Amino acid sequence: MIARRVYAAARGFDPVDAYSIPAGQFAPRGQARARGFTRGLPRPTQLSFFGDAQYARLFEETVDQLEALGAKPVEIDFEPFLATARLL
Numbered sequence: 001m002i003a004r005r006v007y008a009a010a011r012g013f014d015p016v017d018a019y020s021i022p023a024g025q026f027a028p029r030g031q032a033r034a035r036g037f038t039r040g041l042p043r044p045t046q047l048s049f050f051g052d053a054q055y056a057r058l059f060e061e062t063v064d065q066l067e068a069l070g071a072k073p074v075e076i077d078f079e080p081f082l083a084t085a086r087l088l
Helices: 002-011 053-068 079-087
Strands: 038-042 072-076
Touching: 053 072
Parallel strands: 038 072
Antiparallel strands: none
């Protein structure tokens, strides 16, 4: 019951939220509508896969898939997120 209420709230459109998108505006996976979006990519020195080669490979495959969809990579400073993780 609670999960259903959370889902309903999360999927709802909020006109005052700059990141909220009305239902149905997402194109199915891989379609042209996804082209031209920007995505953040941590600096190479800030990537850590903890010795997990499969995790590193999957990350690279995802980066390649996003680029194939037309995503423009923008390098971001991931340190604030890493610092927060260290606090936890």
